[in-house]
Amino acid sequence: MQPELLRNLIAADMLAVDAMIRRRLESDVVLVRQIAEYIIAGGGKRLRPALVFLAAGATGYRGEHHVELAAVVEFIHTATLLHDDVVDESELRRGRRTANAEFGNAASVLVGDFLYSRAFQMMVAVRSMRVMAVLADATNAIAEGEVLQLLNAHNFAVTEAAYLEVIRRKTAKLFEAAAQLGAILGEASAELERGLARYGMHLGTAFQLIDDVLDYSGDAAHTGKNLGDDLKEGKPTLPLIHVMQRGSPEEAALVRSAIEHGGREDFRAVLDAIHSTGALDYARSKAKEEARLACEAIVALPNSSFRDSLLELSAFAVERDY
Secondary structure (H helix, E strand, O other): OOOHHHHHHOHHHHHHHHHHHHHHOOOOOHHHHHHHHHHHHOOOOOHHHHHHHHHHHHOOOOOOHHHHHHHHHHHHHHHHHHHHHHHHOOOEEOOEEOHHHHHOHHHHHHHHHHHHHHHHHHHHHOOOHHHHHHHHHHHHHHHHHHHHHHHHOOOOOOOHHHHHHHHHHHHHHHHHHHHHHHHHHOOOOHHHHHHHHHHHHHHHHHHHHHHHHHHHHOOHHHHOOOOOHHHHOOOOOHHHHHHHHHOOHHHHHHHHHHHHHOOOOOHHHHHHHHHHOOHHHHHHHHHHHHHHHHHHHOOOOOOOHHHHHHHHHHHHHHHOOO
């Protein structure tokens, strides 16, 4: 799933966070347990917990709180997925029916709220105002990003800059927080902490840009979602924005109409326009630039296997096919 060096380096930590997640999902409300377990059992790359572990290791942390904070970050991420799938009316994630398709929208939203509140209970236990400030700010930024994305739905006038702003808030902010939390635990210098935060932000941006590419080029068996879901939901992602900027008047008009009306009816024609304008290569090049900036941001980190894994992770983010 992830690069081999990374897998081996933090294998014990990843097992510990899985155990922590299951332990912290305990609730005497049966439906809460049932839905939360359904979501967690669905898998996922666990990239955000991995970032906490790698940043903590790279800055010399050798305590226990990194497992708790990695679980907190994963709970916040999972809560956003639950809410996202309701908003987007998604039916498939990671190759399985979404929780909202399986249990209904109301239950999914409320269990998302449970995961948010459980995450805040856990972060309080770490007894660090710095940690709480980073996670509170990140959660707020994510919520703003989700609202921005909702406002941008079916809006073909969204610019590349406006779209990147949504990514920074909605996706990259939690990557940024995860890396920064590891640095805080490791009591890193202000310079190293800022560098790791920037690393996370650029990595998260690269990761989302490749997700955008895979929505028009991936294999559903690998990506775990239906090809063309972004188009169906009227999301003006970077490949579509590029077609509207660089395509012929006919191609631009086709994409504008597809975004405005949603659905997959024009998917094949839109895909042809994406390929003819080199939109996927353009989005990939933007992702590679973000990955390069991520690597630059941690140049001051001392040499270690953790630093090597952070560099390897930035390469994985743009080379993956799922």
